[in-house]
Amino acid sequence: MKDIYELHAEICKVFSNPIRLEILNLLRNNDMSVTDLVEKTKFSQANISQHLAIMKYKGIVSSKRKGKNIYYKITNPKIIKAFDIIREVLSERVRKNKKIFFGGK
Amino acid sequence: MKDIYELHAEICKVFSNPIRLEILNLLRNNDMSVTDLVEKTKFSQANISQHLAIMKYKGIVSSKRKGKNIYYKITNPKIIKAFDIIREVLSERVRKNKKIFFGGK
DNA sequence: TGAACATATTAGAATATTCTAATATATAAA
DNA sequence: TTTATATATTAGAATATTCTAATATGTTCA
Known part of the structure; x- marks a missing residue:
């Protein structure tokens, strides 16, 4: 059996790729089809499909066919919560660097 | 300039390695020296140092010498917040699987 | 100073990840 | 059915990550 770590x-490996993060951010409010995601990003259909397959396998997203299209959604809203906390860490960093470079208070 | 994603x-790449996660979990309450971390885990000194160097470079931890030892700490408490949310995702998964396998309510 | 202790660095083999290009599969519409 | 549309899969080259073993650097204390 696998270690908890x-x-x-x-x-976390799922979140360690910028394309997957962009996909997750697009899925945060609306479920989207593969075509939707390809249109909204600059990435190839094959590549989007591959990343979705990885995320599905890891249980981060799930999919459902609707007619011609397959729609993906995020399985657990806490994934977005974690996403946003890391964004906060990033923006706090930017704020701190501004202080250093421009002496802002 | 680098994309936000x-x-x-x-x-997130920092969090995608089990040894680094174990280190971060040990640092959640107390700052610890490299020796402390080597003793508390089963990993080699070189390996712990390497992982600490990666985390320091990425700004996840910082270090301060105290006499013979160098103590590491987590730079932003939100990192632990994110850590804990992923743990929650994991335990919710376990709960769901229990439902499936044992029919618990 | 020099021995002992604490930590960092390097090289390199093994392994894993990522993208592109080509192709396969599945559904819908004509 | 064929054709078009939507999505998935595969192979493989390029790149990145990880660990071990060896060694270097830095600090304390006798």
Whole structure:
């Protein structure tokens, strides 16, 4: 059986790719089809499909066919919560660097 | 200049390794020296140092010498917040699987 | 100073990830 | 059915990550 840290790392590995993060950010409010995602990003259909397959396998997204299209959604809203906290870490960093470079208070 | 998604992915890459997660979890309450971390885990000194160097470079931890030892700490408490949310995702998964396998309510 | 301790760095083999190009599969519409 | 549309899969080259072993650097204390 797998270590808890390994399971944890496997989930975070999903978030360690910029394309997957962009997809997750697009899915945060609306479910979207592969075509939708290809249109909204600059990435190839094959590549989007591959990244969706990885995220589906890891249980981060799930999919459902609707007619011609397959719609993906995020399985657990806490994934977006984690996403946003890391964004906060990033913006706090920017704020701190501004202080350093421009002496802003 | 780097895309926001790339910066985000770079932070998450730090969390995508089980040893680094174990280190971060040990640092959640107390700052610890490299020796402390080597003793509390089963990993080699070189390996712990390497992982600390990666995390320091990415701004996840910082270090300060105290006599013979160098103590590491987590730079932003939100990193632990994100850590814990992913743990929640994991435990919710376990709960759901229990439902499936044992029919618990 | 020099021995002992604490930590960092390097090289390199093994492994994993990522993208592109080509192709396969599945559904819908004509 | 064929044709068009939507999505998935595969192979493989390029790149990145990870660990081990060896060694270097830095600090303290006798």
